[in-house]
Amino acid sequence: xxxxxxxxxxxxxxxxxxxxxxxxxxxxxxxxxxxxxxxxxxxxxxxxxxxxxxxxxxxxxxxxxxxxxxxxxxxxxxxxxxxxxxxxxxxxxxxxxxxxxxxxxxxxxxxxxxxxxxxxxxxxxxxxxxxxxxxxxxxxxxxxxxxxxxxxxxxxxxxxxxxxxxxxxxxxxxxxxxxxxxxxxxxxxxxxxxxxxxxxxxxxxxxxxxxxxxxxxxxxxxxxxxxxxxxxxxxxxxxxxxxxxxxxxxxxxxxxxxxxxxxxxxxxxxxxxxxxxxxxxxxxxxxxxxxxxxxxxxxxxxxxxxxxxxxxxxxxxxxxxxxxxxxxxxxxxxxxxxxxxxxxxxxxxxxxxxxxxxxxxxxxxxxxxxxxxxxxx
Amino acid sequence: xxxxxxxxxxxxxxxxxxxxxxxxxxxxxxxxxxxxxxxxxxxxxxxxxxxxxxxxxxxxxxxxxxxxxxxxxxxxxxxxxxxxxxxxxxxxxxxxxxxxxxxxxxxxxxxxxxxxxxxxxxxxxxxxxxxxxxxxxxxxxxxxxxxxxxxxxxxxxxxxxxxxxxxxxxxxxxxxxxxxxxxxxxxxxxxxxxxxxxxxxxxxxxxxxxxxxxxxxxxxxxxxxxxxxxxxxxxxxxxxxxxxxxxxxxxxxxxxxxxxxxxxxxxxxxxxxxxxxxxxxxxxxxxxxxxxxxxxxxxxxxxxxxxxxxxxxxxxxxxxxxxxxxxxxxxxxxxxxxxxxxxxxxxxxxxxxxxxxxxxxxxxxxxxxxxxxxxxx
Ligand SMILES: NC(=O)c1ccc[n+]([C@@H]2O[C@H](COP(=O)([O-])OP(=O)(O)OC[C@H]3O[C@@H](n4cnc5c(N)ncnc54)[C@H](O)[C@@H]3O)[C@@H](O)[C@H]2O)c1
Ligand SMILES: NC(=O)c1ccc[n+]([C@@H]2O[C@H](COP(=O)([O-])OP(=O)(O)OC[C@H]3O[C@@H](n4cnc5c(N)ncnc54)[C@H](O)[C@@H]3O)[C@@H](O)[C@H]2O)c1
Ligand SMILES: [Zn+2]
Ligand SMILES: [Zn+2]
Numbered sequence: 208x209x210x211x212x213x214x215x216x217x218x219x220x221x222x223x224x225x226x227x228x229x230x231x232x233x234x235x236x237x238x239x240x241x242x243x244x245x246x247x248x249x250x251x252x253x254x255x256x257x258x259x260x261x262x263x264x265x266x267x268x269x270x271x272x273x274x275x276x277x278x279x280x281x282x283x284x285x286x287x288x289x290x291x292x293x294x295x296x297x298x299x300x301x302x303x304x305x306x307x308x309x310x311x312x313x314x315x316x317x318x319x320x321x322x323x324x325x326x327x328x329x330x331x332x333x334x335x336x337x338x339x340x341x342x343x344x345x346x347x348x349x350x351x352x353x354x355x356x357x358x359x360x361x362x363x364x365x366x367x368x369x370x371x372x373x374x375x376x377x378x379x380x381x382x383x384x385x386x387x388x389x390x391x392x393x394x395x396x397x398x399x400x401x402x403x404x405x406x407x408x409x410x411x412x413x414x415x416x417x418x419x420x421x422x423x424x425x426x427x428x429x430x431x432x433x434x435x436x437x438x439x440x441x442x443x444x445x446x447x448x449x450x451x452x453x454x455x456x457x458x459x460x461x462x463x464x465x466x467x468x469x470x471x472x473x474x475x476x477x478x479x480x481x482x483x484x485x486x487x488x489x490x491x492x493x494x495x496x497x498x499x500x501x502x503x504x505x506x507x508x509x510x511x512x513x514x515x516x517x518x519x520x521x522x523x524x525x526x527x528x529x530x531x532x533x534x535x536x537x538x539x540x541x542x543x544x545x546x547x548x549x550x551x552x553x554x555x556x557x558x559x560x561x562x563x564x565x566x567x568x569x570x571x572x573x574x575x576x577x578x579x580x581x582x583x584x
Numbered sequence: 585x586x587x588x589x590x591x592x593x594x595x596x597x598x599x600x601x602x603x604x605x606x607x608x609x610x611x612x613x614x615x616x617x618x619x620x621x622x623x624x625x626x627x628x629x630x631x632x633x634x635x636x637x638x639x640x641x642x643x644x645x646x647x648x649x650x651x652x653x654x655x656x657x658x659x660x661x662x663x664x665x666x667x668x669x670x671x672x673x674x675x676x677x678x679x680x681x682x683x684x685x686x687x688x689x690x691x692x693x694x695x696x697x698x699x700x701x702x703x704x705x706x707x708x709x710x711x712x713x714x715x716x717x718x719x720x721x722x723x724x725x726x727x728x729x730x731x732x733x734x735x736x737x738x739x740x741x742x743x744x745x746x747x748x749x750x751x752x753x754x755x756x757x758x759x760x761x762x763x764x765x766x767x768x769x770x771x772x773x774x775x776x777x778x779x780x781x782x783x784x785x786x787x788x789x790x791x792x793x794x795x796x797x798x799x800x801x802x803x804x805x806x807x808x809x810x811x812x813x814x815x816x817x818x819x820x821x822x823x824x825x826x827x828x829x830x831x832x833x834x835x836x837x838x839x840x841x842x843x844x845x846x847x848x849x850x851x852x853x854x855x856x857x858x859x860x861x862x863x864x865x866x867x868x869x870x871x872x873x874x875x876x877x878x879x880x881x882x883x884x885x886x887x888x889x890x891x892x893x894x895x896x897x898x899x900x901x902x903x904x905x906x907x908x909x910x911x912x913x914x915x916x917x918x919x920x921x922x923x924x925x926x927x928x929x930x931x932x933x934x935x936x937x938x939x940x941x942x943x944x945x946x947x948x949x950x951x952x953x954x955x956x957x958x959x960x961x
Contacts, residue, residue, distance in 0.1 A: 302683050309679075309755055313748055341718070344745065344756045345836075368721060371690055378686055379721045380757060459722075 218444040222363060222451040224458055227383045231363060231447045233440055237390035238270045242278035242286065245322070245349060248386045250281065252322055256312060257290040258335040260327030263353055264292045267393050268326045271351065275324075289315040293331055300334050300369040302378075308338040322347045322385070328354035329361035333379070336367030340382030350387040354397060355405025356490060358389045359412075359446035364454040381459050387447075391440055404490030406431060406525040407471075409442050411497065412449035414518060415467045418563030420445045425517070428524035467565050470557045471497030474580070477539035478531065487531075494527040495534070495583055503579035504558040509568070511561035518562075529583070536580040540573055595821040599740060600832040604760045608740060608824045610817055614767035615647045619655035619663065622699070622726060625763045627658065629699055633689060634667040635712040637704030640730055641669045644770050645703045648728065652701075666692040670708055677711050677746040679755075685715040699724045699762070705731035706738035710756070713744030717759035727764040731774060732782025733867060735766045736789075736823035741831040758836050764824075768817050781867030783808060783902040784848075786819050788874065789826035791895060792847045795940030797822045802894070805901035844942050847934045848874035851957070854916035855908065864908075871904040872911070872960055880956035881935040886945070888938035895939075906960070913957040917950060 217234035232244060246252055255275055259268035268290070275288045291311055293299050312321075325335035325348060332350050339348035350362035368379020394402060409431075413421030423445075424431070430438035450468070457464035474496030478487065487495075501518055504510035522529050543554060554576055555569040594611035609621060623629055632652055636645035645667070652665045668688055670676050689698075702712035702725060709727050716725035729739035745756020771779060786808075790798030800822075801808070807815035827845070834841035851873030855864065864872075878895055881887035899906050920931060931953055932946040 302679070302686075306679050309748060313751055313754055341745075341755050341757060343754060344743065344758050366721065368718075371686060374690055377690055377720060378718050380718060381721050 216440075218440060220444055220447045220451055222383070223455040224365075224383060227365075227458075229383060229385055229387065231387040231389060231444075231451070233358075233389040233391065233444050233447070235390065235392045235436060235440075237388055238267060238392070239274050241271050241274045241351075241388060244388055245275075245324075245386065246278065246280065246286075249322060249347065251320060252280070252286060253284075254287040254289070254315075254317070254321040255324055256315060256317060256321060257288065257324045257326060258308065258331060258338070259290065259292050259325075260295050260331045260353065261292040262295040263327060263393070263396070266396065267353060267390075268292070271324070271326060289317075293327070293334065295327075295330070297330055297370070299330055300376075302369065302371075304334060305338060305369050308335070309342060312338065312342050317342060317346070319343050319346055322349060324349045324351060325362075326351045326353060328352065328357045332357055332362050333367050333376075334369060336365075336382055336384070337369060337379050340367050340380035345382065347385045348382070350384045352387070352389060353393045355394060355402055355443075356408060358391075358443050359405060360408045360450065362387050362389075363447050363450045365458065383458075389443060389447075391436060391443065394434060394439065400488060402434070403432070403526045404488040407490030407493040407497070407522070407527055409446050410518070410521055410525065411468075411470055411493065412446045413521075414497065414514075414559055414562060415470045415557070415565045416449040416453065416563060417445065418561070420449070421517075421521070421562045425521055425524075428521060432524070432526055463567065466567060467557055470559070470565050471495075471500050473543055473554075473556055474499040474539075477542040478534065480542045481535055481538040482533060491528055494522045494529060495531045498522070498529045498583050499579045500556060500558055502582040503556065503571075503575060504560070504568075506575060506578060506582075507558070507568070507571075510559055514559055514562055518559075532584050534580050534584050536577040539580055540576060543576065544573075593817075595817060597821055597824045597828055599760070599828040601742075601760060601835055604742075604835075606760060606762055606764065608764040608766060608821075608828070610735075610766040610768065610821050610824070612767065612769045612813060612817075614765055615644060615769070616651050618648050618651045618728075618765060618767075621765055622652075622701075622763065623655065623657065623663075626699060626724065628697060629657070629663060630661075631664040631666070631692075631694070631698040632701055633692060633694060633698060634665065634701045634703060635685065635708060635715070636667065636669050636702075637672050637708045637730065638669040639672040640704060640770070640773070643773065644730060644767075645669070648701070648703060666694075670704070670711065672704075672707070674707055674747070676707055677753075679746065679748075681711060682715060682746050685712070686719060689715065689719050694719060694723070696720050696723055699726060701726045701728060702739075703728040703730060705729065705734045709734055709738050710744050710753075711746060713742075713759055713761070714746060714756050717744050717757035722759065724762045725759070727761045729764070729766060730770045732771060732779050732820075733785060735820050736782060737785045737827065739764050739766075740824055740827045742835065760835075766820060766824075768813060768820065771811060771816065777865060779811070780809070780903045781865040784867030784870040784874070784899070784904055786823050787895070787898055787902065788845075788847055788870065789823045790898075791874065791891075791936055791939060792844045792934070792942045793826040793830065793940060794822065795938070797826070798894075798898070798939045802898055802901075805898060809901070809903055840944065843944060844934055847936070847942050848872075848877050850920055850931075850933055851876040851916075854919040855911065857919045858912055858915040859910060868905055871899045871906065872908045875899070875906045875960050876956045877933060877935055879959040880933065880948075880952055881937070883952060883955060883959075884935070884945070884948075887936055891936055891939055895936075909961050911957050911961050913954040916957055917953060920953065921950075 323339035352362035475492035700716035727739035852869035
């Protein structure tokens with residue numbers, strides 16, 4: 208386990224992608240010294256474009272902008288700072304919002320050496336990342352994730368993009384950031400339910416990739432829920448480590464390896480689509496989805512018997528749901544059959560074999576799917 | 585020199601980009617056998633999306649669609665073919681046209697294995713290429729260029745994109761095609777002035793990269809202007825070879841090498857911007873721009889003395905202009921100073937040293953620029 212015991216310890220995780228490798232810096236108190244971190248990674252910097260979620264302009268983005276505006280480069284000239292805020296919420300991942308950003312970048316005299324800084328949750332990270340990927344065929348960008356989900360998942364791995372009116376994440380690019388700065392202090396303003404929702408993805412990494420981390424989570428669940436600083440920092444670092452490892456093995460989702468990150472997600476997407484987006488938070492749907500997947504694995508006889516009870520207990524200890532009485536198998540099944548992981552009517556799922564190990568299982572009968580859904584009602 | 589003497593010879597040029605390498609196939613009679621060419625490159629193909637310039641739907645795109653629709657894959661199942669046409673002209677490289685394509689791709693059940701086929705000039709190639717680059721973070725695409733400019737320049741090298749209302753090519757991606765198919769027969773419907781305009785880029789390759797090719801062009805100018813099939817084919821192949829070599833050395837415009845392709849273009853862009861786009865065709869502006877650059881090189885004493893007269897004669901033999909009486913140095917200079925190749929008020933130009941060799945020269949005084957412009961009035 209990576210760990211930082213002192214209040215000011217910064218944990219570093221590398222995403223290993225050859226000449227596109229980058230660091231994730233995790234720790235408290237990073238907003239006010241942000242400009243130093245960025246300048247030490249990109250010494251040629253002269254112009255930054257800060258794109259922030261409107262809801263966190265105050266208290267977080269303005270401090271970061273202040274840090275950038277008052278900093279001096281080696282030759283004693285100041286950085287040129289442009290900034291804009293984006294309305295909160297999934298609807299900002301749209302063509303019209305993207306077009307506005309493009310025009311604003313042009314009006315701000317953005318050139319190939321400019322750097323985009325995305326400050327917010329997954330919405331702003333995905334949107335601003337794609338704006339960076341596509342402006343003059345790609346400029347550098349930095350992720351400053353401010354939700355737990357964005358810290359452990361969306362800010363790492365280079366998936367950027369927007370939605371089409373009827374379909375999520377259809378447009379985008381694989382475009383890696385040059386740096387990810389995670390200031391754990393910003394979690395202090397994140398509402399309880401949003402925070403806990405992010406823990407679902409943390410638990411996911413334990414199940415799919417790292418039994419030791421899973422055991423550590425079991426031992427530290429109460430500290431996590433209480434947002435104990437050192438515990439949160441270590442959990443984020445381990446999660447980023449897992450994601451970095453998987454992304455490093457399959458950057459563009461071509462080998463299939465990256466699919467393990469979808470553990471619980473085929474069920475979760477079907478839940479989200481059938482109850483209407485927004486009723487359940489994403490991490491809540493993922494928790495239930497992981498339970499459905501684990502039940503299916505048990506049912507198919509491919510899963511070590513202690514996994515399901517341990518997973519159930521950890522999810523509950525993190526204040527997340529393990530059942531969903533409204534789950535409607537009849538409505539969910541057709542959604543899953545439209546999912547990309549379907550081949551010839553049969554379904555495919557990422558299923559756990561034991562804590563720390565999952566695999567893609569194809570050829571699954573719709574009746575097994577229904578049974579798995581019903582096991583969590 | 586590559587050459588194809590028989591009517592049915594197909595010349596092949598490889599663009600060497602590691603695992604992104606691809607072939608350019610150049611020859612007549614390729615539209616009706618197009619499906620075979622594509623299927624032999626991409627055996628896993630099940631769905632193609634043909635995006636064509638409206639002006640060439642008849643006579644060319646429909647034949648290509650017919651070839652695709654009637655073809656059978658190895659397992660005897662037909663290809664699924666979706667097709668759409670895009671209005672001719674630069675205004676199609678817009679956000680609204682791109683959004684329409686994205687929605688159409690979604691409605692056509694496009695997935696990661698689908699392949700976009702761009703049939704048209706540089707406008708459709710750039711637009712459809714970026715649609716391919718950005719749909720589900722990138723799907724494969726094939727270029728079928730139908731103007732001479734697109735055959736020798738825009739279809740090769742992976743630059744794709746659209747314009748913002750006030751600025752050309754601001755949005756896009758480096759996204760390499762999987763295959764370029766150049767059917768020289770389609771040039772038969774291209775108007776004379778558009779055809780000759782494309783020859784400017786052909787001459788450019790001789791000056792910047794290949795003295796032997798330049799000499800061959802001098803000897804074959806009349807055959808080129810008369811659109812003699814074997815001559816045209818060889819000129820396209822040599823041009824693609826030059827562009828492929830430069831792109832292979834500097835795929836993403838990072839080393840500076842790719843800048844040599846801008847020979848004549850800093851002047852040309854300033855001419856185009858000051859006379860209003862459309863009055864001069866791009867290749868006409870490039871011809872004049874190369875003359876201005878050569879005059880500047882002579883003036884600075886860095887250019888072998890026979891270059892300017894030889895270049896002048898070849899441009900004229902290709903029916904292209906070498907002077908531009910309306911050139912307005914006072915209007916052009918500020919445009920060039922806004923250009924990306926300016927650093928600290930001084931200007932930078934790609935200038936010829938001798939036939940086959942150019943270099944980037946910085947620190948050029950505005951007075952030299954004015955003199956070069958005036959030398960071509
Ligand atoms: N790129 C990827 O790999 C990837 C992975 C997973 C999810 N995603 C995407 O991420 C998005 C979801 O991300 P999210 O859950 O972070 O949602 P989000 O960005 O909408 O943020 C959730 C809410 O929290 C608010 N907020 C953000 N930081 C805050 C803070 N520090 N204090 C108080 N409020 C704060 C936001 O204003 C918003 O209302 C989805 O669009 C999803 O598609 C992308
Ligand atoms: N991607 C690159 O590397 C690159 C390089 C150079 C230029 N470009 C771009 O290319 C575009 C210009 O390309 P273009 O000159 O091919 O223009 P274009 O695509 O607009 O085509 C010119 C005209 O010819 C017509 N046409 C096309 N093929 C025809 C045929 N076979 N018969 C009859 N008419 C035909 C079209 O309808 C159009 O009206 C610009 O947008 C420029 O930015 C891109
Ligand atoms: Zn998720
Ligand atoms: Zn050109």
